[in-house]
Amino acid sequence: MMASRAVVRVGIALFLIVSAVVIAAGANPFSVAWNITRTPFESVSNFEQYLLALTPLLLVSCGLAIAFRGGLYNIGADGQMIAGAIVGGGVGIELSGAPRLVGVVAVLVLGAVGGAAWGALSGVLRGRYGVSEVLSSLLLIFVADFILRYLVRDPWRDGFLPQSARLPESTKLPELQVVDVHIGLLIALAVVPLLWLLVDHTPFGFRLQALGASEEVARASGIAIARTATVAMALSGACAGMAGVIQTVAIEGRIVQSLNSGLGFTAIVVVLVARMRALGVLLASAFVVMLTVGGETVQRSDGLSAFIVPMIQAVAILVVLVMDQQGRS
Amino acid sequence: MVARGPARKAQAGGTRVAGGGDRLGVLAIGVESSIVVTNARNRYVGGLLTKGSLPPAVDMRGVSKTFGRLVALDGVDFDIACGEVHALLGENGAGKSTLMSVLFGLHRADEGSIAIHGTPAEIRSPQDSASLGIGMVHQHFRLVPTLTAAQNIALGLSGQRLVRPKELREIDDRIAALSEQFGLEVPRGLSVWQMSVGDRQRLEILRALYHEARILILDEPTAVLTPGEAERFVDQMRQLADAGRSIVVITHHLDEVMRGSDRITVLRQGRKVGEVSPADTSVRELAEMMVGSEAAGRVVSRECRSDRSADDVIMRVDDLRARSLGGAVGIAGVDFEVRSGEVVGIAGVEGNGQVELEGAIVGTVRVDSGAVVVGGRDVTSATPGTRMSEGLSVIPSDRYRSGVIGSWSVERNLALLTISKRPFARRGRIDHREVREQAVRLIRDFSVKAKPVTTVESLSGGHAQRVVLARCLDSNPRLLLAAQPTRGLDVGAAAFVRQALLDQADRGVGVLLISSDLDELLEVSDRVLVMYRGRIVGAWSDPGGSRAEIGQAMGGSHVAHVAP
Known part of the structure; x- marks a missing residue:
């Protein structure tokens, strides 16, 4: 009780500090909070922007939630996104003659495969050789990033800028009819219940959770540690890889060298706030993306510096974490 | 125990030690004749006087404690006279701990009062009890795995201050002296994680001795000691009391x-059911008081043992060698066979390779050479899962580390081995109703005091072990490895486990029992x-009649090697 009260006090203190900074920067904190909240719903195009930004974060977060439930701290989702973009996009470039259905499915599947392979690498290292997946997945980000840079600067380069040629029409993701958003959103939304099913309702999910709760007990119970870790990391990477290829195909339209966006780290926050639960991941992603999208608005509407906005976002997330802790104790 | 203020006031009652010393009990080091303890008004309250002429060292009156709806203690009176050894008996969950x-x-x-040496005391924390001269040796070890013996003891001493290397050496020297004095050897050069369970227990005891507490609480101190050591320990306990x-x-x-x-208090279900002196009671009477009269007749049945005619070898271990997991020795060439329907007991003082043998059979320890053959298949380098599919089932020696997931519910722990099989998994999905039904059935059959959703960490040791046992036996093993299966269990629970082992053997299962409890081994093997x-x-092969020889062999005195 005492502890939770202290936690609330910390939360309030943090919130007051941010308000003070916002006031010092010459803006009204209530107005800032309101503007952030309403931005996504202000216009159809804002809402579309919001959904487009939500798609990759939701996918990556779902992937991380799988790994985290197994005690596998995959912090290299950015590397797996890049791997997905390279494999899916690299093949996609060659698919100009294919029917669109084939092109789209091929690109998405190959993106997932690329990410899965990159994730599985960390899984094998952890499961078979005991190498920390935290280190290996983090370091593999750089490996993936340099491979990508090499590819778009040399063999795949098209034109003056370090980027590939445009991806053919046959790989363009279909748009939803209701809003001007590609089907990646549906895929991301579909992964949420799949995550719940997989982790809480399948034997694999049970073994995964056993691994996460106690590797020792899992091993002594005959659970194949290496296989479970590898599959979990592969699934985790597959989600990230698909997010990577979706961004490449639907947003950039070509393979660019600036894929290493730090989205994987934002997703870590999402998963922790969500306590690795599927519905929580959906809500937390929605919240974090709202902060990002709304943050851009308040730079204009409230004249806030671009540097203060990320700070507000960080504190807002801290407040959520603090309140979550309170709910737990 | 280093004071952070001058003449640290010990307690609300105002107890402090004479001579301006702020380390209660330190006065007692070595110079037994000078133990003099006074209260605030310099009145003599304790020391070397004859028993009985003083207020009791500890006087607890009407102590009650509930955890949620569970009544753990219900108006218990308990006192310890100065210089007395007072035994506290009871089944697991009776409220002793x-x-x-x-x-x-x-x-x-929740209710009740405590007086220490006649002075009412409010004990809010272990620091309070330490300053009152109370030391405790816990059943579950409270040692930092990465630190050595001296460093662990220094932790308790230094408060917020850093310990200098010189002090650490002094501590180490005193541990050596205490080890010598009480015959409690610990490998002082090793970190705790490298020590065997026996070493850790001995270190815990040494730590309490180091603090020279005047009131010592020993929770299952001899559970991991050899019969000889335990016997010696009982004598040492007497010496300390004297x-x-x-x-x-x-x-x-x-x-x-x-x-x-000197005195025995028996608790059952949170109530005190008796206080007797050993001269006026018998082992049988004590057992009856502990378990209640209805369960007292429960003795391990040996009726069907002669019927075991099956003779096929279910497991063979050939010249097995494995490196030590931190103790003095690993396994250095072990051969034996387990036939179906027999109980093979592995006796030995802890730390003589049993942990490594267990790991080598389970598949969690890498073997240097030799072979483990289960059900005719060489599984020396197979995963634990493969061995289990050959019919191996394990009751691990460290039940909390590798037996159960404490934060999980009983039903999930029970499902660990079966979750991937029908009917628990159907078409790739878990049938949660089957999982629940299995839990309800096993909880009933094994008399686990829990609901399916109770977390295992909230169960007493005996009931946590029932969960392990239930899971293990329900998998229909052909070979059952039971490592220290009754450690820390009360009489009733231990008898339950032993009976279960014998029942398995009667059904044709080969049972390998690794235990440091010689009585248990002689009873069932x-x-x-x-x-x-x-x-x-x-x-x-006639263990009952060879008790003395076996005891000698455990102590390392050479006996004629009999081929296994």
Whole structure:
């Protein structure tokens, strides 16, 4: 009780500090909070922007939630996104003659495969050789990033800028009819219940959770540690890889060298706030993306510096974490 | 115990030690004749006087404690006279540990009072009890795995201050001296994680001795000691008591209680059911008081043992060698066979290779050479899962580390081995209703005091072990490895486990029992092998009649090697 009260006090203190900074920067904190909240719903195009930004974060977060439930701290989702973009996009470039259905499915599947392979690498290292997946997945980000840079600067380069040629029409993701958003959103939304099913309702999910709760007990119970870790990391990477290829195909339209966006780290926050639960991941992603999208608005509407906005976002997330802790104790 | 303020006031009652010393009990070091303890008005309250002429060292009156709806203690009176060994008996979950946790300051009683040496005391924390001269040796070790013996003891001493290397060496020297004095050897050069369970227990005891507490709470101190060491320990307990220290000992060893204590208090289901002196009671009477009269007749049945005619070898171990997991020895060439329908007991003082043998059979320890053959298949380098599919089932020696997931519910722990099989998994999905039904059935069959959704960490040791046992036996093993299966269990629970092992053997299962409890081994084994320094040094097929020889072999005295 005492502890939770202290936690609330910390939360309030943090919130007051941010308000003070916002006031010092010459803006009204209530107005800032309101503007952030309403931005996504202000216009159809804002809402579309919001959904487009939500798609990759939701996918990556779902992937991380799988790994985290197994005690596998995959912090290299950015590397797996890049791997997905390279494999899916690299093949996609060659698919100009294919029917669109084939092109789209091929690109998405190959993106997932690329990410899965990159994730599985960390899984094998952890499961078979005991190498920390935290280190290996983090370091593999750089490996993936340099491979990508090499590819778009040399063999795949098209034109003056370090980027590939445009991806053919046959790989363009279909748009939803209701809003001007590609089907990646549906895929991301579909992964949420799949995550719940997989982790809480399948034997694999049970073994995964056993691994996460106690590797020792899992091993002594005959659970194949290496296989479970590898599959979990592969699934985790597959989600990230698909997010990577979706961004490449639907947003950039070509393979660019600036894929290493730090989205994987934002997703870590999402998963922790969500306590690795599927519905929580959906809500937390929605919240974090709202902060990002709304943050851009308040730079204009409230004249806030671009540097203060990320700070507000960080504190807002801290407040959520603090309140979550309170709910737990 | 380093004071952070001058003449640190010990307690609300105002107890402090004469001579301006702020380290209670330190006055007692070495110079037994100078123990003089006074209260605030310099009145003599304790020391080397004859028993009975003083207020009791500890006087607990009407102590009650509930955890949620569970009544752990219900108006318990308990006192310890100065210089007395007072044994506290009871089944797991009877409230012994809770009562002692109240005295030690880990729990606060809902009702009741405590007086220490006649002065009312409010014990809010272990620091409070330490400053009152109360020391506790816990059943579950409270040691930092990455630190050495001296560093662990320094942790308790230094408060917020850094310990200098010189002080550390002094501490180490004193540990050596204490080790010598009490015959409690610990590998002082190793970190705790490299020590065997026995070493850790000895270090815990040494730590309490180091602090020179005048009131010692010993929770199952002899559980991991050899019979000889345990016997010696009982004598040491007496010596400590004769030197003016007051001791309460929680134990399940009734013979130790009869031999080593001045008084015995028995708890059952949170209530005190009796207080007797060993001269006026018998082992049988004590057992009856503990388990209640209805369960007292429960003795392990041996009726069907002669019927075991099946003779096929279910497991063979050939010249197995494995490196030590931190103790002195690993396994250095072990051969034996387990046939279906027999119980093979591995006797030995802990730390003689049993942990490594267990790991090598389960598949969690890498073997250097030799072979493990289960059900005709060489599984030396197979995963634990493969071995289980050959019919191996394991009751692990460290039940909390590799047996159960404490934060998980009973039903999930029970489902660990079966979850991937039908009917628990159908078309890739878990049938949660089947999982629940299995849990309800096993909880009933094994009398686990829990609901399917209760977390295992909230169960007492005996009931957590029932969960392990239930899971293990329900998988229909052909070979059952039971490693220290009754450690820390009370008489009733231990008998339950032993009976279960015998029942399995009667059904044709090969049982390998690794235990440091010789009585247990003699009770249930068809053959007993003794492990010493990583080798099998002897085998007996009439264990009952060879008690003395087996005991000798466990202690390392050479006996004629009998082929296993």
